[in-house]
Amino acid sequence: MSATTTPFMQIAGLRKSYGELEILKGIDIELDKGGFLVLVGPSGCGKSTLLNTIAGLEPITSGTISVDGQPINDLHPSKRDIAMVFQSYALYPNMTVGGNIAFGMEMRGVPKAEREVAIAKVAKTLQISHLLDRKPSQLSGGQRQRVAMGRALVRDPKLFLFDEPLSNLDAKLRVDMRLEIKRLHAATGKTIVYVTHDQIEAMTLATKIAVLKDGELQQFGTPHEIYTKPANIFVADFMGSPSMNLLPAKVISGKAGLLLELVQDGNKVQLAIPATIVSGALVDGQSVILGIRPEAVTDKDGADRNTNAIAMLEGRVELVEPAGSDTFVITHLAGKEVTARMRADVVVRPGETVPFAFNLDKAVLFDPETQKRL
Amino acid sequence: MSAAVSQNVAIRTSPFARALIYALLIIIAVYYLLPLYVMLVNSLKPLEEIRQGQMLNLPQTWTLEPWRSAWSTAQIGVSPTGLLPYFTNSFLMVIPAVAIATMLGALNGYVLTKWRFPGDNYVFGLMLFSCFIPFQIVIIPMAAVLGFLGLSGTIPGLILVHTVYGLGFTTLFFRNFYAAFPTELVRSAMIDGAGFFKIFTRILLPLSLPIIIVTVIWQFTNVWNDFLFGASFSDYDSFPMTVALNNLVNSSTGVKEYNVHFAGAILAALPTLIVYVVSGRYFVRGLMAGAVKG
Numbered sequence: 001m002s003a004t005t006t007p008f009m010q011i012a013g014l015r016k017s018y019g020e021l022e023i024l025k026g027i028d029i030e031l032d033k034g035g036f037l038v039l040v041g042p043s044g045c046g047k048s049t050l051l052n053t054i055a056g057l058e059p060i061t062s063g064t065i066s067v068d069g070q071p072i073n074d075l076h077p078s079k080r081d082i083a084m085v086f087q088s089y090a091l092y093p094n095m096t097v098g099g100n101i102a103f104g105m106e107m108r109g110v111p112k113a114e115r116e117v118a119i120a121k122v123a124k125t126l127q128i129s130h131l132l133d134r135k136p137s138q139l140s141g142g143q144r145q146r147v148a149m150g151r152a153l154v155r156d157p158k159l160f161l162f163d164e165p166l167s168n169l170d171a172k173l174r175v176d177m178r179l180e181i182k183r184l185h186a187a188t189g190k191t192i193v194y195v196t197h198d199q200i201e202a203m204t205l206a207t208k209i210a211v212l213k214d215g216e217l218q219q220f221g222t223p224h225e226i227y228t229k230p231a232n233i234f235v236a237d238f239m240g241s242p243s244m245n246l247l248p249a250k251v252i253s254g255k256a257g258l259l260l261e262l263v264q265d266g267n268k269v270q271l272a273i274p275a276t277i278v279s280g281a282l283v284d285g286q287s288v289i290l291g292i293r294p295e296a297v298t299d300k301d302g303a304d305r306n307t308n309a310i311a312m313l314e315g316r317v318e319l320v321e322p323a324g325s326d327t328f329v330i331t332h333l334a335g336k337e338v339t340a341r342m343r344a345d346v347v348v349r350p351g352e353t354v355p356f357a358f359n360l361d362k363a364v365l366f367d368p369e370t371q372k373r374l
Numbered sequence: 375m376s377a378a379v380s381q382n383v384a385i386r387t388s389p390f391a392r393a394l395i396y397a398l399l400i401i402i403a404v405y406y407l408l409p410l411y412v413m414l415v416n417s418l419k420p421l422e423e424i425r426q427g428q429m430l431n432l433p434q435t436w437t438l439e440p441w442r443s444a445w446s447t448a449q450i451g452v453s454p455t456g457l458l459p460y461f462t463n464s465f466l467m468v469i470p471a472v473a474i475a476t477m478l479g480a481l482n483g484y485v486l487t488k489w490r491f492p493g494d495n496y497v498f499g500l501m502l503f504s505c506f507i508p509f510q511i512v513i514i515p516m517a518a519v520l521g522f523l524g525l526s527g528t529i530p531g532l533i534l535v536h537t538v539y540g541l542g543f544t545t546l547f548f549r550n551f552y553a554a555f556p557t558e559l560v561r562s563a564m565i566d567g568a569g570f571f572k573i574f575t576r577i578l579l580p581l582s583l584p585i586i587i588v589t590v591i592w593q594f595t596n597v598w599n600d601f602l603f604g605a606s607f608s609d610y611d612s613f614p615m616t617v618a619l620n621n622l623v624n625s626s627t628g629v630k631e632y633n634v635h636f637a638g639a640i641l642a643a644l645p646t647l648i649v650y651v652v653s654g655r656y657f658v659r660g661l662m663a664g665a666v667k668g
Contacts, residue, residue: 056565078564103568
């Protein structure tokens with residue numbers, strides 16, 4: 001594979017409006033060959049519309065979409081060399097599984113013998129060879145999902161598009177299929193654009209995540225960047241489960257450096273800010289939002305031993321949620337609920353006051369005005 | 375255990391109530407079937423027996439002569455042809471009228487739902503409006519149009535009239551059916567490289583059997599049973615069955631052959647009955663199963 005300077009897929013200044021209503025407000029995304037891009041966001045954020053514009057199912061108002069150096073935004077969907085897996089699978093109910101998989105090739109005039117070979121190969125990869133003569137109505141949800149993927153795979157396109165493919169499956173099957181998609185991606189090295197509202201799917205599958213809200217790109221980066229350095233409060237809150245604790249605080253200068261002052265049950269408590277967690281400068285008296293993920297708030301023994309930025313705070317336990325692998329403990333700080341992720345075997349009871357270990361190396365600060373990370 | 379007991383109690387109706395329900399249903403069924411019974415038994419009697427009264431009695435002498443007469447020898451208008459030529463006329467009219475209106479309705483529905491264009495809802499609204507125009511209003515303009523086209527008094531003229539009049543309904547049927555048709559299937563076919571007609575013939579039409587049956591039944595019954603257009607726009611050699619039946623029954627010369635009239639009326643009603651019985655079997659649900667959702 002030769003190294004190229006231009007990215008494999010490039011979306012630049014993409015806008016889409018329905019009359020007055022602007023659905024996509026200038027999207028810029030680049031993806032390398034073999035990358036796995038996940039578009040994630042809440043309902044109505046424009047992620048499915050963005051996917052449809054890449055597919056050519058919806059026209060764009062302005063901007064460009066190119067794949068492999070070719071602008072494709074004016075091409076008919078069938079000429080874009082893409083394949084799409086729909087949320088509903090969109091299997092043709094009047095055709096057999098084999099017919100479904102072959103339909104695209106048939107429309108393109110591929111000879112029957114060649115089609116048979118391609119079907120057999122894909123069916124083997126997806127382990128659906130025994131289903132080829134069945135109608136979609138005779139298949140289970142997971143099998144339909146496989147057929148839908150087979151229909152996309154057999155075309156061997158430049159770009160795969162997935163529109164919430166797992167949202168119709170039950171929880172266990174969803175996890176299995178997620179793994180399978182990841183395995184398929186690793187095995188075939190195909191470039192994929194994948195839409196989901198499920199942030200766990202986004203984190204586990206993606207090489208790049210684009211978080212969207214109200215038609216605007218909130219952040220674009222690797223899953224690690226998105227998770228550890230969220231660009232704004234929305235991204236911080238949306239990605240991760242349970243979501244990040246967001247606490248209003250004030251910056252004050254102490255003897256050893258800057259401190260964060262938070263209100264706890266009417267009293268003021270202070271936490272030292274490691275200089276590494278902010279890129280800009282903080283001023284005395286500045287209001288900030290402290291963002292800290294549940295796994296960075298633990299019991300004392302569960303705290304990360306490789307850091308010296310652990311701050312201990314006493315807190316009253318309100319609720320305990322044993323989740324099997326962890327125990328989530330909920331307390332109150334700065335007028336907000338704080339979720340701490342403690343070890344599974346920790347012994348705490350509601351009403352007790354216990355020490356919470358805050359790993360401030362993992363904390364991020366946001367500007368309450370602009371909502372952006374400081 | 376308790377659930378089983380309570381269910382037993384729930385489904386038990388008193389024998390008296392049950393008897394009452396059945397009695398009522400039987401009475402209503404008899405009431406509805408009585409006219410058919412009268413027509414049938416009297417079409418199988420010689421005219422003599424009908425003249426003696428006792429319409430409800432079974433024939434003393436069974437005969438098929440009235441049926442033969444109605445079919446091939448009875449006086450219709452000026453010639454003793456029976457209903458046969460008009461029966462043929464009706465079929466020559468109804469088959470193309472049903473086929474063309476159904477086909478165009480399906481295409482209209484497809485375009486109005488899956489190839490939306492600006493103002494499509496107004497177009498549909500206007501087509502829908504045509505369903506509510508009374509027959510009588512269009513007779514004179516239609517006569518003018520048929521005259522202009524040189525189709526007055528011909529079977530192709532009747533086909534045109536019925537196709538145009540049926541189009542509003544067939545479009546409505548297919549439009550509503552295709553509105554619920556998953557658009558993702560069309561989009562998927564589009565990405566697969568199928569064009570406008572390929573998507574229609576390979577994806578939509580094969581899944582349209584239920585609505586095709588509904589449309590065919592509707593259009594067939596309407597066109598077959600129509601009297602007004604038939605009487606207005608046809609001539610002696612292009613009368614449909616309904617007009618011929620009227621001419622048979624209303625002939626003012628000679629004796630009224632009630633047995634022949636009854637036989638003719640049953641003959642006229644037979645095709646619609648057969649369409650219902652035959653196509654009803656194909657009126658199956660669940661053809662869309664497996665298309666979408668897990």
